[in-house]
Amino acid sequence: FAYDVSGISSVTLYVREDNDGTNPLASTQNETYAGGAEVGNWTALPMNQRAFPAGNVYNNPEINFSVMPTYIADQYWYELTGYDDVLLDYYVEAIDTQGNVKKSPIQHVYVGTGGTSGGAAVSWDPQNPAVGDTLTITYDLNLGVLNNATNPVYIHIGHSGWTQVITPDPAMTYDGVNDVWTYDYVIPGTATTVDFVFNDGAGNWDNNGGADWHVSVTGGGGGSPPFVIDGTLDAGAPLVSSCGTDLYASYDGTYLYMAAPVAAGQDRFFFVNDAYPTGLQLAPWNKAGQTAPHDLLLGNEESNNWAGWFDALGSGTTTGVDQASGAYLEALVEVGPALGGSPGSVWIAHALYDSPDAGALMSQVPCGNANGDLENTEWIEVSAPVSSTPFGDLGRHISVSILSGNPSPRLVRARVFSEEQAIRRAEVFDVRGQLVETLYRGTPQADLTLGWDARSHAAGVYFLRIQGDKEVVTQRVVLLP
Incomplete structure (x- = not known):
């Protein structure tokens, strides 16, 4: 930020490379404007100016803007590119309209071999997400295409080639500490990519130069929902x-x-x-x-x-x-x-x-x-089943439905069904793991309706344990008083 009562003529970023990659305590060449053999020549880069807005532009009710300053300094910035695996020295020089010069102290930064996730304006965390993760997407107005005064920033987001796009476009959340906008997206279980672009809600877009942003996702796309939604009851639906x-x-x-x-x-x-x-x-x-x-x-x-x-x-x-x-x-x-x-x-x-x-x-x-x-x-x-212990390659999972409701009255009815497994045993256990009652043990069945007269048992939590050919499924049952 820079301000002068007579006006600012220029603000310039000066950058130079360190020649040996170190800033030794025995030398001051990295700390002086004159430098020396250990550092290169300064490169002058005119900075971009932004008139910093007045008032509560982000509508944050926790900040009181009833008393405003007489003057607000302008913001200056520059996006530095083209450096890789190098130590840089830099400082900022401001000159007012009267020719007065002010220099900042020299600072140092090491630029590694990596970069930001999606260009300087866009990043996300985690870098390599998996299905089920919460992906935090960040947009920096100072570095992006949208106007710096945009409030709020909207994100247009879906997954796997723009399927299940969220409508309307969600408004992102402003992070005043870092001066960026963020959005948290829970990655669906079938996602292979997360797809997104940004807009201001008035028809102006940042779409990564037409390429959009696509974040690869691991663990998804290997399956599809185990149901067909076509207006016809799925076979085996409990x-x-x-x-x-x-x-x-x-x-x-x-x-x-x-x-x-x-x-x-x-x-x-x-x-x-x-x-x-x-x-x-x-x-x-x-x-x-x-x-x-x-x-x-x-x-x-x-x-x-x-x-x-x-x-x-x-x-x-x-x-x-x-x-x-x-x-x-x-x-x-x-x-x-x-x-x-x-x-x-x-x-x-x-x-x-x-x-x-x-x-x-x-x-x-x-x-x-x-x-x-x-x-x-x-x-x-x-x-959902409390536990599922496979005995081998699973066929379709055993499905358990409490027909009498859950919590259930003392006369419990349940249906147990599987298309590809035979059900061999059904038992009820209490919370201590003690067997309460065996409801079925006999000829293997694919479809069973079970009844449990629980009027002699205390109200509370019990577990219905179903053993099939290939898995064991446990279903929690709550008895009403």
């Missing part, structure tokens, strides 16, 4: 609850699948939450009554069969989600990017409302108390 209509769901820790038959004359909704929901809010789409809050909502209109996802604030979202409506309304959630993490279980509900505005709640799964509201006690928990 039935998790019934109440006038059916709700199918499966959660493997990465993907949540839901499906329900499409009912004529009614708008259909899937509700998803990453934890047990609390409280009540107005029902979506101006429907009658209230619902427990949700993290994600899939709505499907009866009149035109349109279906789309919404976040907790009611804004449309396409991040980590997919849907289709045919004979069944199908939903797929890649939980990491969609919910910002991968919990051990998720809470879901299915509701059918009369189609017009202010339409009443007509049906719900799980069953409710018929008061017109979708309350938190009327959701069902769908859990």
